[in-house]
Amino acid sequence: MDRLPLIAPRPPKLSLMAEALAEIEARGVYSNGGPVVRGFEAAATAQLFAGEGDCLAVGNATLGLMLAIRHAAGPRAGKGNFALIPGFTFAATAHAAEWAGLTPLLCDIDPEDWAASAAAEARAFEKYGDRIAAVVPYATFGAGIDLARYRDYAARGVGVVIDAAASLGARDAEGRQFGAGEPFAVVYSMHATKVFATAEGGLVHSGDAELIAAMRRMSNFGFAGGRSAEGPGFNAKLPEVLGLVARARLDEIEGVAAHRMRLDAVYRKALGGFAAEKGFEFQALRGSRPALQFQSLLLPRAFAGHRAAIIAMLGEQGIGAAHYFSPHLGEQPWFRAHGVSEPLPVCDDIGARVLSLPVTDAMSEADVERVCAALIDACAASGLKGLAGAERRGAHVHAALLVGGGPAGTALLTAASKSDALVRLAGAGLAVVERDAVLGRGEIGTYAITSDSTAETFLTAVKGNGHDGIAALEGHSAGQEVAMHVGKLGVPLARTTPFLEATGAELAAIVAGRGGIVATRSEVVEARRTADGVWAAQVINRVTGEVRVMRAAKLVIATGGYQTRANVEAEQVAGTALGALAGERLMTGDEFLRIGGLDALRERIAGKPAPKIAIIGGSTSALAAAALILKAAPALALGAEALALHHRRPLRPFYRSAEEAHADGFTDFSAQDICPVSGFVYRLAGFRLEARELVLRMLGVGGRAPDPRMALRRIGDRDDAATRGEIAGADVVIGALGYRPRALPLFDVDGSRIALAADATGRPRLVDQQCRVIDAEGRPVPGVFGIGLASGHVPDGKLGGEASFSGKANGLWLWQNDIGQMIVDQLLDTPAQAVA
Known part of the structure; x- marks a missing residue:
């Protein structure tokens, strides 16, 4: 059976352009706006845009966005101002805004057409006002969007750039090329994967020829006739050879776009009937024709958690599939750390369910019908077979269920990863349930302060780790950013998020790859002890609302602390x-x-x-x-x-030794304040x-x-x-x-709520000295452990700590080492290790 790849580039063949290539060689002009590229720009203006305005060909669409956003921002670039961008788009858009000197400000999208929501944009303008220097909406997946709204913004003096990367070949409601004649820059991609496929390239159009002229100067180092820069600029020029490919594609684009539109109609006819039964959902298309790079739809909510399995099943049938743009920008580590995000509930929903299916130049309508049949079969299989179905019925029993995959939960996994314990845990049946889209970050990045753990402590989680993927994070860009703060007074917490996420991703891959389960965007809301001695946890998918039961022999509560x-x-x-x-x-x-x-x-x-x-x-x-x-x-x-x-x-200040304290002139301590294991003064209280x-x-x-x-x-x-x-x-x-510990509601076999020590007033403990969750009488709850902020474990004995300490010990190093290992040993029923 023939394979149907998700994307199958078919740009015009250079091998058929020998004469034109020879002419380029004879002229000796290979770039710098040679006759081929200038000819293509003129032809595109005439054929696609009815002669309105002008076009500028650039090396790629990201360069085009950088030029256009920088021009739109003008003197407001680099001054703490924002580019307002929908959260559901490609990373290039937000990167371009950063390179242009603006901070990405992410807003939510419309649930129908998946483009920037008018209401979300209005809320952003109300909140940030003139700090929004540019608005960069995305014409999602090659469809059109309402440009009248953006003409209004431009009239108010707001910079506007339309990211129409996939829309070259799309037509608006009047049958014109989408974006034709607009007063602002509209940026299109000519990448090999797009409908307007070349090898690489981009095209910027505007109905304002002067705007294009200004950007042409920017694309040539800011030169204006001479060799002296008179404004911002860099090299964004399209070379002559790629201009040949672009010119040839111009003559093919109408037929290619029309063919793909016919394939879209088959998809909608074959799968659209399921919509009435809360099945597949399609993007609402604006204009008379999109330019489809691939077919995008939303899985039924009941199957959203099984998307990876569905994609794998399609792959077994020779059908390529993916999930653009999931994770969305608000879930990506770089933009979490370097951007600002408004609430993105629709992005969360669309991102969790979106599925991308093939629409290629070579496909037939029969091929689309084959894809649709395979998709229906895959959804049916994922709902009826395998572990996921067993979990909904509550039949499968995990060895351990980790409730929370934030910094404390991943610290436990990190402790296990420092030996073969993580592999053994995963193989025995470990499940991790985390309410966020990824493991690791929790809420740390929302704080404006520096850490009370050193940069060295963060890096010990990965340095020399026996798992190559984890050890490599020391040289990862996120690890290098943390390393910049070695020897300093902590790491800004917002800067730790990419590193924590990268570590979480590696840990999740180990767990999933060794037989465990990692369920993100999900939350354990309660757990009940059953007659057979296991815990039945009620788990809700926070995107779809689907509820299932996961059974586990042991629980670890790592849900952090809170303050009301x-x-x-x-x-x-x-x-x-x-x-x-x-x-x-x-x-x-x-x-x-x-x-x-x-x-x-x-x-x-x-x-x-x-x-x-x-x-x-x-x-x-x-x-x-x-x-x-x-x-x-x-x-x-x-x-x-x-x-x-x-x-x-x-x-009390911390010191590494009594001698160090005395040398500094600090003497307010006694033998009771010195840790007998480490010799540290006020190891826990300092x-x-x-x-x-x-x-x-x-x-x-x-x-x-x-x-x-x-x-x-x-x-x-x-x-x-x-x-x-x-x-x-x-x-x-x-x-x-x-802070108080955030305890999970636990119920006994008879259905009664178990009163926990953590439910008491004030700042109570969640756990005892073995990290076992304790009830209101101080008795351990069988098979339940706790770790993290405010949990209340106080190191003693071989774990060290000063005798005078009476508070709660919170610390990343402790969780990633002593305390984490203590819990791991109990999960694996291995003898407690003597950890110093």
């Missing part, structure tokens, strides 16, 4: 509930520490000539909040002791990195000068009335009072 306003308000400070003291002036520590929290603080104190800020708490988050305020740029207008830190316990430096300054250790803007206020050392009065007089009160 109600808990912070209820905290007793100087004999009074903090909520009653602070009222509307209260910000929770978690709220303040996230990206945007400092801006919210600025708004609260705007117009106050001598603002006063009170931070309540003595945790790492409290010191991180203070550091964020003190190093704010531009600086906040704080007078002497305008920032007060109210704390109950003494503030502040590290940026928080440590601030504590040392404020305590005046070693002759350091305290920051005059800040004051330390020890609750209990002064009259309660004085403390209450100072808090009452603050303009903003930040309640940095720690």
Whole structure:
């Protein structure tokens, strides 16, 4: 049976252009706007765009986007401004915006035509206003979009660039080439995989010939007649040889696009009937004809989680399939770290279900019918056979179910990966369920502070790892970015996300490749103990809403910690509930520490000539909040002791040895404060990195000068009335009072809710000293373990730690090593290892 590849390039053959190639050689002009390329531009303007405006041929469409976005941004490029881009598009669009000096600002799409949503764009303009220097909508999958909206934006002075990469050959409602005569730049691709297939190239069109002339100068290093740059530019020119291929394709494009449109009609007829039964869904097409690179549709929600299996089954039938653009931009590590994203629920839905099927020049209508039949069979098989079906019926029992694949969950997997334990776990039947689209990142990237773990600690997760793919991450761009902070006071948390995601992807590949299951965009909402002694977890797909049951012998809860306003308000400070003291002036520590929290603080104190800020708490988050305020740029207008830190316990710095502490002039410790395993002073209670430096300054250790803007206020050392009065007089009160463990609801065999220690008030523990989840009476819940922020394990014995420590130990190194290994040993029923 003939193979039907997803994409089968058929550009015009250079081997049939011997005479034209010889003419290029004879002229000796190979680039720099030679006669072949200029002839193609003129012919394209005449044949495709009815002679309106002008065209510029460029080396590829990404270069065209870079030129067009840079021109559209003008003097606003490189000044912290945005390019508004739909989240459901190719990475090249957002990359081009970055290269042009703008930050990608991602917005949601319309559920019908999968292009940028008018309502989402309007919300973005309302929120960001003039900071949006350019709007770059995408004509999704070669279809048209409503350009009237973008003409209105352009009339208001907003830069507009249309990403029409796949749309050369598409026709609008009037039967003209999509984008013809528009006042802004419309950028098309001529890549080998597109309908207008060459080897490589791009075409920029505008009805404004002067705009094209300006971009022509930019495409030639910003030269304007001479050899002196008079504006921004680089080399974006299309060479003469590729101009030959483009000119030949121009004569073929009408027939090629029409043929592909006929194939689209067959797809819609064969599969469209299932839509009435909540089956396959197709993109709503604007205009009279799209230029289809491939056929895109949405799987029924019930089958979205089995897309990989469906693609594999199609492959066994010789049919190529893929999922463009999934993951969407908002899920890709680079743009998570370097862009700004508004909520993208429609992108999430479309991205989770989209399936790309072949539409090629060589295909027949019978070939399309074959693809459709194979797709229906694959969907039926995925719904009725295999492990997925067993899980829905609750028959299969996993050895272990990891609930949460964020930083704590992947730290457990990392600990296992440092030996052969991860392979053994996966082979025994490990399942990982994570609510995000990927493993690893969790919510770390949403915080504006630096880590309290060193860059070296992050890198130990991969350095020398026995799994080659993990070890290679040390040299990955994300690993190199973390390594830039080696020897410094932590890593900006937003910059750790790509590394955590890359690590999560490698760990997921090992688990899935060795027989385990990784279910993303899914969430365990509860687990019930069954009569046969296993746990039945209810799992919901967060995109499709599908609910299934996954059974497991053991559970690991790695769902992190949380902070609620109600808990912070209820905290007793100087004999009074903090909520009653602070009222509307209260910000929770978690709220303040996230990206945007400092801006919210600025708004609260705007117009106050001598603002006063009170931070309540003595945790790492409290010191991180203070550091964020003190190093704010531009600086906040704080007078002497305008920032007060109210704390109950003494503030203790970490030292690597008693000798190091004494040499620095710090003597406030005893033998009870020294870890007997490592010799560290305040190994668990001591502040590290940026928080440590601030504590040392404020305590005046070693002759350091305290920051005059800040004051330390020890609750209990002064009259309660004085403390209450100072808090009452603050303009903003930040309640940095720690986190609670996020416990999974657990039910016993009789259906009754198991009361957990984590359900108690205040900041309770989730686990005991063996990382076993404990009930309200302190008894371990059989087969359930916990790890992560606020879980409450305190290292002791062979794990070390000072005897005087009475808090909760949170630390990436501990999770990736001692604590993680302790849980792994219990999951595998192996003797506990002696870990130092």
